[in-house]
Amino acid sequence: MPRPLTVKTTLNPNDLAKIAKREPNPRVRQRLLAIRLVVMANTVPQAAKAVGLKERQTRNWIHRFNAEGENGLRDRPRPGQPVKLARQKESVFRERIVKGASPKDPTRNLRVKDIQRILREEFDADYCLGGTYFLLHRLGFSSLVPRPRHPQADQQTQDQLKKNAKRMGSKDGKAASR
Secondary structure, eight states: OOOOOOOOOSOOHHHHHHHHHHOOOHHHHHHHHHHHHHHTTOOHHHHHHHHTOOHHHHHHHHHHHHHHGGGGGSOOOOOOOOOSSOHHHHHHHHHHHHHOOOTTSSSSSOOHHHHHHHHHHHHOOOOOHHHHHHHHHHTTOOSOOOOOOOTTOOHHHHHHHHHHHHHTTOSSSSOOOO
16 A cells, blocks of 8 residues: 655645646646645545546656645656757748748749758758658648649630530539540
């Protein structure tokens, strides 16, 4: 049987409830409420079940709260690869992509390979192809683009062809396949 765990705090349950109510982070709020329940003489398993945490997690949060106080309930930075495009440069990058191809770009429509090159040359951020797609998605861009139109395409002729296709018996306006 696990030994009883006590919370070392001068805060009473009402104070913990007020702090939890003001806390904008739902994960920290959940941990504070678990701490509050233990302060109110509930067992750790009861408190864990009440707030939807595992018992081991709740014990860990109590230990961190005892050692560090309220700040111990916040998530610590997680290790990982540092960002390649600084958050401050994201808005400039976004504007550059929305603006489209510049005269020095080799194509009129920017493809992901072109965006990769822009990131590398203009923003000093070397992304792989998948990373570029991920960055574009995170910034709200879609990889779906309409089919390009030829500059000399005649819209009236295309509309006339669609009308003729409808008269020929196609329900969706497209010519029947053979």
